[in-house]
Amino acid sequence: MKKLAVPLLAVLAAIGLAVSVYLVFYDAPLEYSRNAELQLNGSSLFFNQKIVYFHVGHAFWLFGAVFVSGLSSIAFLKTRNPRWDDIASASTDVAVAFGAVVLFTGSVWAKAAWDVWWKWEPRLTMSLLLWLILVGYVLVRRFAGPSADRIASGMAIFGMVVVPFVYVMVGEGNSHPQAAPGLNPSEGVVGKISPGMRPALWLSVASFLCWYVALLISRVQSTRAERELRELRERGFDLGVLS
Amino acid sequence: MALLRHAARVAWKDLRIELRSREIVYTMAFFGGLLVVIFSFAFPRDVRAVRGAVPGMLWVAIALAGTIGLGRAFDRERENDTMRALLLAPVPRLAVFLGKAIATTVLVLAVAVVCAPMLAWLLDAPLFAYPGPLVLVVVLGAVGIAVIGSVFAATLLKVRSRDVLLPVILYPLLVPLFVAGTSSTSAQVAEFPNLDAAWYWIEFLGIYDSAFLVLSVWVFESLVIE
Numbered sequence: 085m086k087k088l089a090v091p092l093l094a095v096l097a098a099i100g101l102a103v104s105v106y107l108v109f110y111d112a113p114l115e116y117s118r119n120a121e122l123q124l125n126g127s128s129l130f131f132n133q134k135i136v137y138f139h140v141g142h143a144f145w146l147f148g149a150v151f152v153s154g155l156s157s158i159a160f161l162k163t164r165n166p167r168w169d170d171i172a173s174a175s176t177d178v179a180v181a182f183g184a185v186v187l188f189t190g191s192v193w194a195k196a197a198w199d200v201w202w203k204w205e206p207r208l209t210m211s212l213l214l215w216l217i218l219v220g221y222v223l224v225r226r227f228a229g230p231s232a233d234r235i236a237s238g239m240a241i242f243g244m245v246v247v248p249f250v251y252v253m254v255g256e257g258n259s260h261p262q263a264a265p266g267l268n269p270s271e272g273v274v275g276k277i278s279p280g281m282r283p284a285l286w287l288s289v290a291s292f293l294c295w296y297v298a299l300l301i302s303r304v305q306s307t308r309a310e311r312e313l314r315e316l317r318e319r320g321f322d323l324g325v326l327s
Numbered sequence: 328m329a330l331l332r333h334a335a336r337v338a339w340k341d342l343r344i345e346l347r348s349r350e351i352v353y354t355m356a357f358f359g360g361l362l363v364v365i366f367s368f369a370f371p372r373d374v375r376a377v378r379g380a381v382p383g384m385l386w387v388a389i390a391l392a393g394t395i396g397l398g399r400a401f402d403r404e405r406e407n408d409t410m411r412a413l414l415l416a417p418v419p420r421l422a423v424f425l426g427k428a429i430a431t432t433v434l435v436l437a438v439a440v441v442c443a444p445m446l447a448w449l450l451d452a453p454l455f456a457y458p459g460p461l462v463l464v465v466v467l468g469a470v471g472i473a474v475i476g477s478v479f480a481a482t483l484l485k486v487r488s489r490d491v492l493l494p495v496i497l498y499p500l501l502v503p504l505f506v507a508g509t510s511s512t513s514a515q516v517a518e519f520p521n522l523d524a525a526w527y528w529i530e531f532l533g534i535y536d537s538a539f540l541v542l543s544v545w546v547f548e549s550l551v552i553e
Contacts, residue, residue, distance in 0.1 A: 161546070161549040161550070162549070213499060213502050216499040216502075217499040217500065220495045220496050220499055223492070223495055224492055224495070224496060227487075227488045227492065228483070228486045228487075228488065228492055229485075229486050229487050231482070231485070231486060232486075234482065234549075234550055235479070235482045235483060235486070235492075235496070235550070237550075238478065238479065238482060238546060238549075238550045239479075239496055239500075241542070241546060242475070242478075242500050242539075242542065242546075243499075243500065245538060245539070245542050246499075246500050246502075246503065249503040249531075249535055249538070
């Protein structure tokens with residue numbers, strides 16, 4: 085059963101992705117602009133909004149992966165059981181990949197919708213900073229030697245706590261006039277999505293959940309195998325069996 | 328409280344070594360001063376354009392000098408192998424951490440004391456227009472850098488690439504601190520100063536510092552074993 089988990093999840097994700105692609109392009113309505121000026125000029129329909137189904141799908145599980153990593157890091161520091169550290173490391177690797185997708189799709193969407201590749205807009209800024217913390221985690225794991233697992237766990241926990249500050253800092257939910265220079269109303273907030281788009285959105289979120297779990301499980305298997313190999317080699321050296 | 332007394336003693340040990348040798352504070356201060364001079368050359372001669380960049384210059388100088396100071400403070404412990412002595416001492420580990428953080432705060436503030444007047448002098452910026460908020464924001468920023476930096480500098484003590492890993496770990500976590508510091512400073516330095524915004528960001532910094540002080544206190548024992 086365990087051996088089937090990854091292929092099964094991957095197949096589910098593939099099916100879900102295929103169906104959601106169909107739904108996105110043939111079923112979900114086009115987003116209308118709420119901007120009166122744009123409507124006056126005739127460009128009231130946004131085809132580029134359809135990227136949100138993949139962008140939000142990945143963003144959901146980016147935050148999920150960061151959460152999993154942070155909680156596993158806390159469990160690792162408390163219990164010192166290396167299996168928790170495997171999960172934290174694997175989840176962060178997957179989070180880096182998902183984060184890259186979120187930033188890339190966000191950038192593509194920004195160029196299509198706002199005609200700039202980047203804007204210091206709340207969600208983009210927050211995603212970028214979070215991604216930088218995650219990349220730092222990966223670098224520490226790779227280059228910090230034997231105590232890397234401890235240091236990286238500390239980073240993951242601090243990263244989890246920094247995120248709310250970044251959220252406030254970029255002015256979301258904050259009405260102070262100087263708090264968020266350059267803040268623009270953003271599109272595609274889940275709550276504001278019109279009902280016709282919801283099936284496609286939730287299906288894509290569910291498919292990317294299957295994808296995230298499949299990636300996580302296979303990455304955990306690989307991390308665990310690396311760690312066990314490393315421990316076996318050290319024991320071999322200690323015993324004099326290896327040189 | 329005994330904990331604070333022990334922490335003060337650890338901090339005073341570091342600061343007394345500093346006062347006698349002045350090794351870290353001279354190098355950090357000179358480095359900060361050099362940075363200010365480089366910034367003066369790096370930006371165009373138009374005074375108005377440069378004035379907007381002054382808060383950023385101040386905080387970049389504080390950030391870089393803070394990282395150097397953190398590295399040096401813990402390097403000294405490692406070189407003389409006194410870290411083990413500190414950890415074996417009959418004081419709670421937390422007192423050691425707090426003492427190191429206090430000493431680092433003082434060193435970072437020493438750099439700020441050098442850089443801010445240099446910036447005001449060389450670039451003709453009204454940095455000291457509102458000395459109260461300025462002092463407060465710089466002190467809170469130094470405390471934040473020192474606290475989070477001490478946790479990770481202590482953790483990285485025996486790691487090979489610690490010099491480059493410390494900034495890699497520290498800067499993303501410190502971004503809210505730098506944004507708050509620069510926003511508050513620029514609100515004070517602007518042509519039409521906005522003191523409400525300056526105080527908002529100072530409050531933000533206060534909450535950020537408190538949250539990370541508490542988190543560091545919780546997590547320090549687990550992260551720093553040897």
